[in-house]
Amino acid sequence: MLKDPKVERFVIDFANQWLDLREIDATCPDRRLYPEFRPILRDAMLAETRAYFSEMLVNDLSADHIVQSNFVMINQRLAEHYQLKGIEGSAIRRVPLPADSHRGGLITQASILKISANGTVTSPVKRGAWVQNKIVGQPSEPPPPDIVAIEPDVRGTTTVREMLAKHRSNASCATCHNKIDPPGFALESYDVIGGWQTRYRSLGEGDPAPPDPSSGRNVGYKIALNVDAAGETPDGRPFKDIEGFRKLLLDDVRPIARDLASQLLIYATGAPVGFADRGGIDQILEKSAASRYGLRSLIHEIVQSPMFLSK
Numbered sequence: 001m002l003k004d005p006k007v008e009r010f011v012i013d014f015a016n017q018w019l020d021l022r023e024i025d026a027t028c029p030d031r032r033l034y035p036e037f038r039p040i041l042r043d044a045m046l047a048e049t050r051a052y053f054s055e056m057l058v059n060d061l062s063a064d065h066i067v068q069s070n071f072v073m074i075n076q077r078l079a080e081h082y083q084l085k086g087i088e089g090s091a092i093r094r095v096p097l098p099a100d101s102h103r104g105g106l107i108t109q110a111s112i113l114k115i116s117a118n119g120t121v122t123s124p125v126k127r128g129a130w131v132q133n134k135i136v137g138q139p140s141e142p143p144p145p146d147i148v149a150i151e152p153d154v155r156g157t158t159t160v161r162e163m164l165a166k167h168r169s170n171a172s173c174a175t176c177h178n179k180i181d182p183p184g185f186a187l188e189s190y191d192v193i194g195g196w197q198t199r200y201r202s203l204g205e206g207d208p209a210p211p212d213p214s215s216g217r218n219v220g221y222k223i224a225l226n227v228d229a230a231g232e233t234p235d236g237r238p239f240k241d242i243e244g245f246r247k248l249l250l251d252d253v254r255p256i257a258r259d260l261a262s263q264l265l266i267y268a269t270g271a272p273v274g275f276a277d278r279g280g281i282d283q284i285l286e287k288s289a290a291s292r293y294g295l296r297s298l299i300h301e302i303v304q305s306p307m308f309l310s311k
Contacts, residue, residue: 011054018263019106019134020115021046027119029192032220033201035212036081037193044078044092045111045194051092052106053295060294063257066135067249069104071096080213081110081195102189102196102242107135110194117192121200124160124184131183136249137259140176161185161228178234185231186245199223257285257293264302280307 016022024046029037051073056065071094072082079087079095082103087095097104106112116127133139191197201209206222229241239245249256261284262273273281284305288297302308 007057008054011050011057014264014267015050015053017267019049019112020130021049021111023115024111026115027117029114029119032203033120034191034193035217035219036195036215040077041081041110041193044075044081045109045114047075047092048073048078049106049109049111052109055094056295057299058296060291060296062292062294063253063260063298064250064292065105066256066260067105067107067253068246069097072103072109078110081193083196105246107131107187107246108190108194108242113187113190113194114192116187119192121160122188122190122192124181124188125177126184127187128180128182128184131187132180134263135259136255137262138179138255140180158225160188182231182233182239183245186229186239186242188227189229189242198227200225200227253293254285257288257298260293260295261285261288261298261302264298265305265307268302268308277307280305 024042031037055061055073061069072078072084073092074082074084074087074095075090075092076088077090079085082101084095084097084101084103087093102108112130113127116130117123118126129140189197191201199206200223201221202224203221204224206224209219209221209223211217212219230239231245232238233248237248239248258281261281265273265277265281284298284301285293287301288294291297
């Protein structure tokens with residue numbers, strides 16, 4: 001069945017459900033800050049993620065590829081966005097990455113980074129919660145009702161990290177923030193639309209910005225404060241940037257594979273995965289361990305499992 005052309009519908013539907021791709025239009029980037037964001041880029045973002053998931057499926061790529069890979073699935077417009085040269089045409093194709101690239105995997109794709117941000121600024125809390133929920137399988141608790149969300153500073157005078165310090169100082173917030181902030185901080189080097197950034201964009205203070213690379217026109221924003229993508233995991237392991245964080249995630253890929261298997265099982269049965277299913281998922285993981293939890297292998301084991309056959 002996985003060889004049938006109809007599998008494309010599964011790729012689209014499952015990716016929408018698992019990765020929240022339906023939320024791609026939930027926010028609209030501020031045109032003053034992100035003038036390069038246009039429908040053609042938005043469409044390429046979705047096409048990349050779906051093509052990447054399909055590549056994982058066809059080639060039985062391991063769960064590691066959720067976090068990191070040595071290739072991307074892009075076209076010319078997305079290559080320009082990722083600052084990769086030599087790619088022409090609108091067709092999505094597999095492109096090898098240079099050794100110093102900050103791309104690869106699912107979590108650094110523009111669609112994911114846009115969905116997990118908002119229209120004005122990046123959000124370490126939202127992105128961190130997304131990683132915990134969708135990749136690691138550790139959903140965070142909702143914030144206390146008396147905690148007010150931070151207001152974005154588009155004037156370029158305060159970093160998101162500085163604003164979050166107030167939340168982290170609150171005892172009722174600290175426990176969750178210690179879990180969700182680290183992956184969010186690691187992804188701070190990617191802006192609202194998934195572009196690489198070393199400094200934040202600002203509508204107030206800052207240095208003059210270069211012209212829009214996609215049009216050559218002058219832009220209305222400035223380049224302001226430096227981005228700090230360092231952090232520390234809840235168990236005390238420090239990282240300096242997204243590359244360091246990815247290495248820490250891949251120290252143990254089993255939780256990532258467990259969450260992927262759980263998401264596939266939910267999609268396949270339409271039923272939630274409960275505590276009683278843990279043993280069954282462990283068996284699925286054991287049987288697919290030889291492929292390092294390849295996507296195709298996981299699906300094969302799921303459809304033969306008692307959970308799939310009986311739910």
